[in-house]
Amino acid sequence: GENVEQHPSTLSVQEGDSAVIKCTYSDSASNYFPWYKQELGKGPQLIIDIRSNVGEKKDQRIAVTLNKTAKHFSLHITETQPEDSAVYFCAVLNNDMRFGAGTRLTVKP
């Protein structure tokens, strides 16, 4: 089955700095790559996604890049704010959704 690895497991940045989280996957047939943000006591919320036929997608301060050849994709958050603090999960869809282990992002004011 699909194997998703996510790094780093924890990330601490100063407010205003950028944050980058990376994921790799194993199955080249995977075709959809969402990123979820999970705040304490809440369910995961989709923040951005990318399809396999696109290399990059941006939505305001958030961007995702996909390298299908290398089988990795990354989440980029610019101008981070304290409210960006949460756990972020990458996921890969290949029939079923498989999640990375998560990254706990802390943005210090």
Place this chain on the structure above:
Amino acid sequence: DTEVTQTPKHLVMGMTNKKSLKCEQHMGHRAMYWYKQKAKKPPELMFVYSYEKLSINESVPSRFSPECPNSSLLNLHLHALQPEDSALYLCASSQVAREFYNEQFFGPGTRLTVL
């Protein structure tokens, strides 16, 4: 309405109890999912319903019994659970199951504690 609702928010039960978790969506989605999430871990898929039929059971013990009464509702019946079953149980829905570009919407979860 782009919301998945789950009840109850919290549930404490003994190992001999029978309880049910409920999930509802009104987005017209035809696929619904149960996930289990332990602390500091990612969600793990338990069950997938597609057009009200169980399509995936990820080797989940029989003490967890899913039910999909209609396309908007999903239940998870619990019986004779173990303390290690304590977790956040998440419901999700998507337009269809196992298709390309299949955004899943998650509910807030039910925090289950088994004593």
